[in-house]
Amino acid sequence: MSKTVIYTQRVEFGDCDPAGIVWFPNFFRWIDAASRHFFIECGVPPWHQTAKDLGVIGTPLVDTHAKFMKTASYGDTLQIHTSVAEWRGKSFVQRYRVTRGDDAIMECDEVRIFAGRREDGSIFAWPVPEGIREACS
Amino acid sequence: MSKTVIYTQRVEFGDCDPAGIVWFPNFFRWIDAASRHFFIECGVPPWHQTAKDLGVIGTPLVDTHAKFMKTASYGDTLQIHTSVAEWRGKSFVQRYRVTRGDDAIMECDEVRIFAGRREDGSIFAWPVPEGIREACS
Amino acid sequence: MSKTVIYTQRVEFGDCDPAGIVWFPNFFRWIDAASRHFFIECGVPPWHQTAKDLGVIGTPLVDTHAKFMKTASYGDTLQIHTSVAEWRGKSFVQRYRVTRGDDAIMECDEVRIFAGRREDGSIFAWPVPEGIREACS
Amino acid sequence: MSKTVIYTQRVEFGDCDPAGIVWFPNFFRWIDAASRHFFIECGVPPWHQTAKDLGVIGTPLVDTHAKFMKTASYGDTLQIHTSVAEWRGKSFVQRYRVTRGDDAIMECDEVRIFAGRREDGSIFAWPVPEGIREACS
Numbered sequence: 001m002s003k004t005v006i007y008t009q010r011v012e013f014g015d016c017d018p019a020g021i022v023w024f025p026n027f028f029r030w031i032d033a034a035s036r037h038f039f040i041e042c043g044v045p046p047w048h049q050t051a052k053d054l055g056v057i058g059t060p061l062v063d064t065h066a067k068f069m070k071t072a073s074y075g076d077t078l079q080i081h082t083s084v085a086e087w088r089g090k091s092f093v094q095r096y097r098v099t100r101g102d103d104a105i106m107e108c109d110e111v112r113i114f115a116g117r118r119e120d121g122s123i124f125a126w127p128v129p130e131g132i133r134e135a136c137s
Numbered sequence: 138m139s140k141t142v143i144y145t146q147r148v149e150f151g152d153c154d155p156a157g158i159v160w161f162p163n164f165f166r167w168i169d170a171a172s173r174h175f176f177i178e179c180g181v182p183p184w185h186q187t188a189k190d191l192g193v194i195g196t197p198l199v200d201t202h203a204k205f206m207k208t209a210s211y212g213d214t215l216q217i218h219t220s221v222a223e224w225r226g227k228s229f230v231q232r233y234r235v236t237r238g239d240d241a242i243m244e245c246d247e248v249r250i251f252a253g254r255r256e257d258g259s260i261f262a263w264p265v266p267e268g269i270r271e272a273c274s
Numbered sequence: 275m276s277k278t279v280i281y282t283q284r285v286e287f288g289d290c291d292p293a294g295i296v297w298f299p300n301f302f303r304w305i306d307a308a309s310r311h312f313f314i315e316c317g318v319p320p321w322h323q324t325a326k327d328l329g330v331i332g333t334p335l336v337d338t339h340a341k342f343m344k345t346a347s348y349g350d351t352l353q354i355h356t357s358v359a360e361w362r363g364k365s366f367v368q369r370y371r372v373t374r375g376d377d378a379i380m381e382c383d384e385v386r387i388f389a390g391r392r393e394d395g396s397i398f399a400w401p402v403p404e405g406i407r408e409a410c411s
Numbered sequence: 412m413s414k415t416v417i418y419t420q421r422v423e424f425g426d427c428d429p430a431g432i433v434w435f436p437n438f439f440r441w442i443d444a445a446s447r448h449f450f451i452e453c454g455v456p457p458w459h460q461t462a463k464d465l466g467v468i469g470t471p472l473v474d475t476h477a478k479f480m481k482t483a484s485y486g487d488t489l490q491i492h493t494s495v496a497e498w499r500g501k502s503f504v505q506r507y508r509v510t511r512g513d514d515a516i517m518e519c520d521e522v523r524i525f526a527g528r529r530e531d532g533s534i535f536a537w538p539v540p541e542g543i544r545e546a547c548s
Contacts, residue, residue, distance in 0.1 A: 012307040013321070013332070013428060014436065017195075018185075018485070019252075020322075020429045021260075024198050025169060028162035033286040036348075046349055047287070048155075048294075058287070061161050065202045071260060074310075074429070075320055115156075123158075123208065149444040150458070150469070154287060155294045155348070157459075162288065170423040173485075183486055184424070185431075195424070211292070211447075212457055291469075292459075293526075295534075298472050299443060302436035322429075332428075335435050339476045345534065389430075397432075397482060 003136060005041045007034035007080040011072050021071040027106055028064075031096050034080040035059065035112070038094070042136045054129055055116045062091060063111040069104050076100050084136055085109065090125040140273060142178045144171035144217040148209050158208040164243055165201075168233050171217040172196065172249070175231070179273045191266055192253045199228060200248040206241050213237050221273055222246065227262040277410060279315045281308035281354040285346050295345040301380055302338075305370050308354040309333065309386070312368070316410045328403055329390045336365060337385040343378050350374050358410055359383065364399040414547060416452045418445035418491040422483050432482040438517055439475075442507050445491040446470065446523070449505070453547045465540055470523040473502060477519040487511050495547055496520065501536040 009030045017023040039059075040046070050056040072078060079099045086093040091113045098106040113125035114132070146167045154160040176196075177183070187193040209215060216236045223230040228250045235243040250262035251269070283304045291297040313333075314320070324330040346352060353373045360367040365387045372380040387399035388406070420441045428434040450470075451457070461467040483489060490510045497504040502524045509517040524536035525543070 010307075012303075013310050014303060014306050014434045016429045017425055018427045018429065018431045019195050019197070019254075019260075020258075021197070023169070023425045024201075025162050025165035025425065028165050029286075029288060032160070032162060032288050033284075036287050058156050060156070060158070060208070061205050063202075063204050064161075065200075067200050068198050071197070117156075121157075123156075147444075149440075150447050151291055151297045151299065151440055151443050153292045155290045155292065157292045160288045166423075166425060169425050170421075173424050293469050293471070293528075293534075294532075295471070297443070298475075299436050299439035302439050306434075306436060332430050334430070334432070334482070335479050337476075337478050338435075339474075341474050342472050345471070391430075395431075397430075 002083045002085065003042060004081055004083040005034075005038045007037045007082060009033075009078045009080060011074050011076040011078060013074045016074050021073050024068065027066070027068075027098065027108075030078070030080060030098075031108055031110075034082045034096060035094055035110070038082040039132070039136065044132055044135055054126075056114045056126060056129065057117055057123070058115055059112040060115050060123065061110055061112055064108060065110075066106060066108040068106050070100075072100060072105050078105060087128055087133055087137075090127055092128060139220045139222065140179060141218055141220045142171075142175045144174045144219060146170075146215045146217060148211050148213040148215060150211045153211050158210050161205065164203070164205075164235065164245075167215070167217060167235075168245055168247075171219045171233060172231055172247070175219040176269070176273065181269055181272055191263075193251045193263060193266065194254055194260070195252055196249040197252050197260065198247055198249055201245060202247075203243060203245040205243050207237075209237060209242050215242060224265055224270055224274075227264055229265060276357045276359065277316060278355055278357045279308075279312045281311045281356060283307075283352045283354060285348050285350040285352060287348045290348050295347050298342065301340070301342075301372065301382075304352070304354060305372075305382055305384075308356045308370060309368055309384070312356040312358075313406070313410065318406055318409055328400075330388045330400060330403065331391055331397070332389055333386040334389050334397065335384055335386055338382060339384075340380060340382040342380050344374075346374060346379050352379060361402055361407055361411075364401055366402060413494045413496065414453060415492055415494040416445075416449045418448045418493060420444075420489045420491060422485050422487040422489060424485045427485050432484050435479065438477070438479075438509065438519075441489070441491060441509075442519055442521075445493045445507060446505055446521070449493040450543070450547065455543055455546055465537075466527045467525045467537060467540065468528055468534070469526055471526050471534065472521055472523055474522040475519060476521075477517060479517050480515045481511075483511060483516050489516060498539055498544055498548075501538055503539060
């Protein structure tokens with residue numbers, strides 16, 4: 001069983017659109033916060049620290065696949081259950097299940113990398129750092 | 138060949154994160170605008186009008202799958218090439234290619250529905266309206 | 275002394291700009307959430323309920339004045355101290371102090387109205403509802 | 412007469428809230444884009460360039476005061492008329508008028524600084540660079 005961390009998110013009036021439901025890009029805002037929160041809870045330092053120690057400036061997205069099952073609206077409180085579903089050589093799959101109590105609202109699988117930055121400003125994928133993998137498994 | 142509409146988006150300073158690149162949820166904001174823009178350019182009325190005429194309040198997302206190929210930053214101008222890749226009975230696949238000149242930045246396939254609203258506030262999928270399908274093909 | 279309600283807000287990576295600090299429009303997102311939270315905590319029903327009971331669809335902004343004293347960044351937790359500084363006939367002044375522990379980060383005074391909607395879709399200001407004023411003082 | 416630059420902004424579905432009108436923090440997103448656009452149109456290089464040449468990393472906000480006159484909704488196109496209303500020793504007042512054709516939608520006066528960054532990461536205000544002032548007047 002992989003480690004799972006829960007991130008709690010209130011839904012606000014301004015997160016909703018004229019149809020009265022969460023405007024979907026906001027789910028990705030929250031999922032990105034849950035991603036970072038997962039690493040923090042597992043004991044990984046903030047990215048400005050790993051930038052100094054490991055050359056890792058963050059975990060940008062390469063691929064994402066999401067399903068939306070039920071709508072949510074303001075006043076709701078959501079739980080985002082976050083884990084790493086798979087470790088690969090130079091990437092990993094981060095998995096999210098967004099629930100409101102017993103309701104499944106959204107599911108998402110992302111492929112992310114541990115990014116370094118070249119002198120010219122472009123980014124590249126490091127091999128998954130062994131210490132981070134152990135901390136998060 | 139399906140109809141393709143191009144939506145142009147400037148990238149602004151505030152769209153970028155501390156790594157200096159577009160924060161990915163912003164791509165979904167732009168894609169949602171490109172989706173609506175596609176229908177407008179094909180001659181479909183705004184959703185507040187279709188709500189009265191057809192009971193269609195909008196085209197919420199059921200599923201989305203995106204790949205991120207290159208980063209973008211402020212000062213860039215992006216082109217979002219939008220089309221409908223497939224019409225199904227009660228849903229459709231909307232396809233996006235985000236480019237910066239010759240660079241492929243992002244690709245996305247979404248499954249959306251034409252939504253109606255029940256008396257209790259919940260939403261449901263209409264069969265794809267024939268008139269909209271013709272206008273967009 | 276007027277009632278004060280504290281709203282707690284985590285600052286996330288994506289809330290920050292390429293300078294590494296909170297991009298200022300995000301402060302207004304959080305202040306708007308703190309505004310609604312204030313009314314909820316004072317026992318005022320959500321706006322979709324007051325729309326039915328009082329014809330009040332929300333509290334749109336007429337005027338806002340904010341000062342930014344210190345920067346904030348991701349990893350910070352902010353406290354937003356919210357109160358109503360003044361009740362007027364058809365508007366009120368909502369006041370916010372945003373702190374990070376002992377640091378004053380931002381201050382804001384807003385003029386808001388209790389809005390109704392006319393048949394043509396335009397909005398207007400109700401006299402401040404007596405029950406809401408009592409609940410919030 | 413001071414130089415005025417117009418920035419054009421489409422209002423999108425997702426910029427609007429459940430009341431069907433622009434959620435006000437989005438005006439500040441657009442105004443910030445108009446601020447940067449003003450400098451670019453006046454010939455000032457992007458901030459990542461001025462960071463190298465002048466030590467100026469951007470123009471953070473110190474104070475802002477906005478009035479909201481009319482609502483806007485999706486489908487609208489807004490014009491943001493931007494100028495510098497006053498140059499001070501270590502700050503300047505940037506002024507915005509947001510219109511939709513003949514309708515005045517919003518007005519805003521901001522105090523901004525030309526920021527440098529100290530070794531400890533904190534920021535400070537430079538005296539207004541003479542070259543920038545000339546380019547923008």
